[in-house]
Amino acid sequence: MPTRLLAFAVCFAACPLLLADDLQPMPGEQIATRLQVTIEGDTPREVEVPFLLYVPEDYQATGKPWPLVLFLHGAGERGDGSEEQLPNVAKHGPPKQVAAGRQFPFILVSPQCSYAERNVPRGWQADQLQALLDKLEKELNVDTNREYLTGLSMGGFGSWRLATAAPERFAAVAPICGSGNPQEVAALVDVPLWAFHGAKDPVVKLESTTNCIDALREAGGHPRLTVYPEAMHDSWTETYDNPMFYEWLLGERLGE
Numbered sequence: 001m002p003t004r005l006l007a008f009a010v011c012f013a014a015c016p017l018l019l020a021d022d023l024q025p026m027p028g029e030q031i032a033t034r035l036q037v038t039i040e041g042d043t044p045r046e047v048e049v050p051f052l053l054y055v056p057e058d059y060q061a062t063g064k065p066w067p068l069v070l071f072l073h074g075a076g077e078r079g080d081g082s083e084e085q086l087p088n089v090a091k092h093g094p095p096k097q098v099a100a101g102r103q104f105p106f107i108l109v110s111p112q113c114s115y116a117e118r119n120v121p122r123g124w125q126a127d128q129l130q131a132l133l134d135k136l137e138k139e140l141n142v143d144t145n146r147e148y149l150t151g152l153s154m155g156g157f158g159s160w161r162l163a164t165a166a167p168e169r170f171a172a173v174a175p176i177c178g179s180g181n182p183q184e185v186a187a188l189v190d191v192p193l194w195a196f197h198g199a200k201d202p203v204v205k206l207e208s209t210t211n212c213i214d215a216l217r218e219a220g221g222h223p224r225l226t227v228y229p230e231a232m233h234d235s236w237t238e239t240y241d242n243p244m245f246y247e248w249l250l251g252e253r254l255g256e
């Protein structure tokens with residue numbers, strides 16, 4: 001049975017989000033869409049996940065599998081997935097860069113977290129995100145050895161949580177100004193991880209990241225940590241503007 005996909009046109013000044021009738025990406029464009037996914041468990045349930053989807057300009061021309069980056073936004077970009085609110089996802093990070101005209105050599109998936117998830121540290125639901133990735137692996141030409149995870153603020157928390165829930169899935173993880181559970185991060189001992197934080201962050205304290213990094217190192221991991229001495233909560237702009245960040249991210253793959 002064909003995947004049921006709802007898509008709609010969204011327009012805003014930086015870059016219009018285009019209409020799609022099914023999960024047929026528009027190379028070089030960022031489209032707004034929603035996909036119905038099944039969350040497995042004792043009582044399987046179906047949910048619709050709204051997200052922005054970008055694929056490279058030569059996605060269809062090459063026929064090769066492409067790396068995929070899953071980007072998790074912060075608390076301020078939550079919404080109901082509507083035509084009015086989904087564009088908020090492009091306020092920061094890679095989807096903002098795409099909206100401004102930047103082209104990336106990877107598939108970019110940027111879901112929107114619901115306002116109903118009011119517990120910011122636990123707002124992103126790992127099972128829902130995994131179900132989305134499972135469906136996208138079937139619908140798109142994804143290199144499953146090169147799936148990457150990054151997010152900022154609430155999305156940084158979500159990156160730690162999702163990575164510890166599915167450490168075998170991601171070739172590399174880059175949480176920004178977030179935090180995880182130091183008692184659980186040993187699951188990431190073999191996962192390339194680069195964390196970022198502002199030393200003067202008044203929203204999520206630096207210790208939120210350093211505690212996890214210390215615990216991961218004690219478990220035998222080799223995570224990287226960048227602390228911006230003068231940065232406050234916004235430690236993501238400098239990170240995502242740094243070409244070396246993407247060079248590192250895309251240089252990692254499972255099994256190496």
